Amino acid sequence: MKKTVDIVVSGLVQGVGFRYYTTKLANQLLIQGFVENVPDGTVHIVASGEAIALNNFIQQIAASPSPYSKVTNIKTHYTTLVVDNGFYVKY
Template sequence: MATKTVNIIVSGRVQGVGFRYATIKLANRLKINGWVKNNLDGSVEILANGDEPSLQSFISAVKKSPTPYGKVTNVDITETSINPGFGFDAKY
């Protein structure tokens, strides 16, 4: 099955609330490859690669915040050709 890679910038209350940890758990459950990291401007950046149905489920969950303590106010999604490799981890 063909895969797609997207770069996602998530804004809102997304740092200091377990957002990266919950995103990693979500990605692993949906078999999404990539990474998540905090940006200096307070946003969280995600590179996610997977098949279309899994990627859509992942994006939908990220938009609602994968952790109950977060509050997502904006999501920017851009398709990219970057290869994230295998597995899903936090970048620092």
């Protein structure tokens, strides 16, 4: 069953390739949605996919997908937002 999750990631996550590696991971797991930097230094992700793939995605995001990033906190909230247009970096 397809679900959508809203994720806010804190830590050293801007300027270290975090969005690039998140996009790469999402494409590998067939996750759709977007990732964007937020002015407060966090990264916001909206991800939609099968429950198993989403759980895997969240676990790998929490473990810092970029070798240069350091995730210190991750907040998730499931939503009814529909995302079905690939995965991209939102500017």
